[in-house]
Amino acid sequence: MKNWAGNLDYSAAGVERPASVEEISELVAAAERVKPLGTRHCFNDIADTSGTQIVLDGLGGAPELDSARGIVRVPGGISYGELARFLESNGFGLHNMASLPHISVAGAVQTGTHGSGVGNRGLAAAVKAVELVRASGEVQRLAEADGEEFLGSVVGLGALGIVTSLELAVEPTYQVRQQVFESLDWERALAEFDDVVSAGYSVSLFTDYYGDTIGQVWRKVRVDAGEGPAPSEFFGAQAATRPRHPLPEMSAENCTEQLDVPGPWLDRLPHFRHEFTPSNGDELQTEYLLPREHAAAALERMRALSPKLTPLLFVSEIRTIAADDFWLSPSYRQDSVALHLTWKPRQPEVEALLPEIEENLAPFGARPHWGKLFAAGAADLAPLYPRFEDFRALAGKHDPAGKFRNAYLERVLFGG
Numbered sequence: 001m002k003n004w005a006g007n008l009d010y011s012a013a014g015v016e017r018p019a020s021v022e023e024i025s026e027l028v029a030a031a032e033r034v035k036p037l038g039t040r041h042c043f044n045d046i047a048d049t050s051g052t053q054i055v056l057d058g059l060g061g062a063p064e065l066d067s068a069r070g071i072v073r074v075p076g077g078i079s080y081g082e083l084a085r086f087l088e089s090n091g092f093g094l095h096n097m098a099s100l101p102h103i104s105v106a107g108a109v110q111t112g113t114h115g116s117g118v119g120n121r122g123l124a125a126a127v128k129a130v131e132l133v134r135a136s137g138e139v140q141r142l143a144e145a146d147g148e149e150f151l152g153s154v155v156g157l158g159a160l161g162i163v164t165s166l167e168l169a170v171e172p173t174y175q176v177r178q179q180v181f182e183s184l185d186w187e188r189a190l191a192e193f194d195d196v197v198s199a200g201y202s203v204s205l206f207t208d209y210y211g212d213t214i215g216q217v218w219r220k221v222r223v224d225a226g227e228g229p230a231p232s233e234f235f236g237a238q239a240a241t242r243p244r245h246p247l248p249e250m251s252a253e254n255c256t257e258q259l260d261v262p263g264p265w266l267d268r269l270p271h272f273r274h275e276f277t278p279s280n281g282d283e284l285q286t287e288y289l290l291p292r293e294h295a296a297a298a299l300e301r302m303r304a305l306s307p308k309l310t311p312l313l314f315v316s317e318i319r320t321i322a323a324d325d326f327w328l329s330p331s332y333r334q335d336s337v338a339l340h341l342t343w344k345p346r347q348p349e350v351e352a353l354l355p356e357i358e359e360n361l362a363p364f365g366a367r368p369h370w371g372k373l374f375a376a377g378a379a380d381l382a383p384l385y386p387r388f389e390d391f392r393a394l395a396g397k398h399d400p401a402g403k404f405r406n407a408y409l410e411r412v413l414f415g416g
């Protein structure tokens with residue numbers, strides 16, 4: 001079995017698709033090495049194991065909505081796309097989505113996945129409670145009231161147990177309009193960075209770092225914010241007159257509707273439509289999150305790297321994320337900017353460049369996205385996360401024999 005990008009063959013000795021939590025408990029209790037696997041959208045070996053991979057798509061169970069409390073309880077195998085449709089049909093919504101709805105909720109939350117918006121925390125911020133099967137096979141529910149242990153467990157890199165269900169905060173459904181603007185002047189974007197990224201519910205900048213302008217700005221506004229129609233100009237960038245794909249040469253057919261047409265949150269917040277099944281194996285991804293106050297300086301460094309970066313890039317997306325309190329969240333306690341790189345599938349060249357990018361971003365305390373390609377190891381990452389040691393202790397407490405450990409965790413968590 002390969003991951004979504006096709007750049008990794010999982011080395012698992014076997015794959016199990018349990019149909020109940022009891023079955024998961026039995027499998028985990030009996031296993032020597034085991035790993036939960038979501039929808040396989042990570043670009044590195046985070047979900048790999050030499051033992052058994054446990055896929056939750058057979059777990060079944062429908063989401064359960066408690067509209068009075070504003071909570072939905074979802075089974076561990078559900079994807080954001082499925083959940084979003086269920087919520088919308090019941091008049092509810094989520095605060096944010098990633099660029100792609102096909103990813104599993106449990107896998108996305110475990111890796112600190114995020115969308116964009118200065119006021120929007122990562123997707124994990126919606127989690128109110130989580131149910132895990134621990135290494136012993138015991139089932140444990142952790143809720144916000146459990147304090148620190150909850151905050152340590154929500155973004156858990158698959159190291160703490162198998163998430164069998166999550167309870168997420170929901171809000172009444174809302175409408176969003178999205179407009180793409182083209183050719184934003186780099187100097188202006190850097191000088192007025194906070195204003196640019198704050199001018200909407202979710203703002204993303206798409207660039208390849210080459211030249212004097214940023215190719216596209218994707219701006220999403222909530223209709224309930226009461227703004228008038230989208231302006232024809234955005235910080236000097238011009239409103240696109242036809243739908244756009246982040247890669248200018250690609251058809252926008254697979255992208256969510258643009259041109260300021262209102263639509264439900266689930267059909268505007270992701271960039272790509274749920275009904276479109278993305279092809280495999282044609283891109284790689286890397287992403288670094290760092291304090292937003294350093295955005296302009298960090299982007300200057302990236303522009304200076306353009307002669308090396310640009311030839312390997314399809315495109316880079318610049319987003320913002322509000323701070324949260326999850327110990328291993330890449331936006332832990334810092335309002336962040338995320339520099340995302342969608343690479344051409346040239347992994348050896350990309351991997352050769354990553355140390356240089358990381359060296360350039362190190363002065364800003366850049367934290368890599370756990371699910372994408374990066375070079376840093378545990379010794380580099382530990383100083384970036386104030387609760388790193390606490391997380392290691394938590395993993396040791398709940399998995400003393402290292403059942404959930406794999407080469408990735410040895411490298412980025414326990415090594416060095």
Ligand SMILES: Cc1cc2nc3c(=O)[nH]c(=O)nc-3n(C[C@H](O)[C@H](O)[C@H](O)COP(=O)(O)OP(=O)(O)OC[C@H]3O[C@@H](n4cnc5c(N)ncnc54)[C@H](O)[C@@H]3O)c2cc1C
Pocket residue numbers: 004035036037038039040041042043046047056076077097098099100103104105106107108109110111112113114115157158159161162163164278369371372
């Ligand atoms: C096209 C594309 C677009 C993307 N867009 C974004 C984006 O907009 N923003 C962003 O931040 N990231 C983005 N990502 C990255 C993606 O969100 C993460 O890689 C996420 O982890 C994918 O979830 P998954 O279920 O596929 O994870 P997998 O790769 O299957 O697993 C990831 C980790 O989660 C663990 N895990 C999975 N299920 C469970 C479970 N039930 N219990 C415990 N642990 C579990 C695994 O063990 C592993 O450690 C994108 C990736 C792709 C391919």
